[in-house]
Amino acid sequence: MAAFVLSALLLVISATLKAETWKITSLEWPPYSGQDLPGQGTAIAELRGVLAAEGIDLEVRFFPWERAKRAAARPEYVGYFPAWPEEVRAGFIGSRPVQDSIVGVLYRIDQPVRWSSIMELFETHRVGLVQSYVYPDLITRAAQEYPDNVNLAPHEISLMRMLASGRMDVAITDPCVTLYIARRHGITNIQASSRPISIKPLVVAFHARTENLARIEFLNALLEPPFKASIPRCQGVEYEMGPVDRN
Structure with missing residues (x-):
């Protein structure tokens, strides 16, 4: 029953968002995000792929990080990405994880x-x-x-x-x-170090204006299981993944 309700909700919201272009701000943070990286980075590519499957285009404008977060409050942007949950500012709402x-x-x-x-x-x-x-x-x-x-x-x-x-x-x-x-x-x-401190989800920080609420709900539904945020493989980094803080 829950799966049926979720599918129906996705169909209704998707019909209103089809052919939209979402504009976000981001930073140079390779390999996750970057103007000249393949796919503009692993996290950007992941988000773009999730949205493209639903007919939504993604445009990204790159700034230094503080400026990216400030610029995302402008009405032409839906928010900024990628952000740790701690970096979701007041007046913004974090999505479910896109990548870790x-x-x-x-x-x-x-x-x-x-x-x-x-x-x-x-x-x-x-x-x-x-x-x-x-x-x-x-x-x-x-x-x-x-x-x-x-x-x-x-x-x-x-x-x-x-x-x-x-x-x-x-x-x-x-x-x-x-x-x-x-x-x-x-x-x-x-x-x-092979010993990580914590695993942090990378989320989209949506500006909490009214017209973004449906977008947040829609993306969060797309990021429900079976979708699973992953950690990209990085050259020269091997972790011993024992008990790790995931908050």
């Missing part, structure tokens, strides 16, 4: 790092973060507890360079992103 992202630790190959907890990592090491990101709570709390050990980078390229040059001991971000950028810049002295 790993939050993990990177360090220099000649100085491997071990830690028993995130709080201990911040207490004993210089930790690099990207200033414009809204990190998971356990990372935010540790950064607030040990602010003198926190190094803020304006973007991923700067974070990668600061880590490679020894200006910080570790960096916390999605290792897929950092290692992708490192390869592109010929940086070979950093690696990802």
